[in-house]
Amino acid sequence: MDRNSSIYIGFMVGLFCINAELQAGMIDKDGMEPWEVCGMCHSLDGVSKMPKFPKLAGQKAAYLTLQLADFRHERRTNDNGQMASIVTEINPLDIESIVGYFSGLPRPAPESIIEEGVEKAGHQTGKLLFEEGRPGVDACSSCHNLVHPTAPFLQAQHADYIRKQLNDFKQGHRVGSRAAVMTGIAGLLSGDEIDAVADYLQSSGR
Known part of the structure; x- marks a missing residue:
């Protein structure tokens, strides 16, 4: 095509x-x-x-x-x-x-965020936030893992989709069942941290 x-x-x-x-x-x-x-x-x-x-x-x-x-x-x-x-x-x-x-479909493959052979600057920040968190912010993976039934699996998701959802939580635009936890967490993240997490997840493995 x-x-x-x-x-x-x-x-x-x-x-x-x-x-x-x-x-x-x-x-x-x-x-x-x-x-x-x-x-x-x-x-x-x-x-x-x-x-x-x-x-x-x-x-x-x-x-x-x-x-x-x-x-x-x-x-x-x-x-x-x-x-x-x-x-x-x-x-x-x-x-x-x-x-x-x-x-039941196979999970999507990650999409590289490598640009001209250089990782985006926030990649490591996103990885640390997702896997380890930071003072005052729990690791995203503490809920977004294969075990927690209602916390979505996020690896290989569109970065722009994750970015929008985090900003919607942060601004109080996304509500619904069990949204309060994410509203609180997203409110603690800076814009740069949201970008970093979103970009990391799009490129992270299955």
């Missing part, structure tokens, strides 16, 4: 997703599996092409279920209501199969 074709496809996917709250009820879903509508933005392999939409491949089932419930009941609205609108189009009986599909 040439570059122009890739740009065109990316544009069309983005156009659909940005206007999804208007189009959700207009999609002909006959013959589609429940997760295929989700795949229009998050990709059928769960590795979304646009940072606006998180990668869902291999994400914890309990976390996905909790977030879908928060969107459905409008406890989480920091995406300008887009997901709240889309979730209303999902049959509650299909939630389990959607969650099972995406959580």
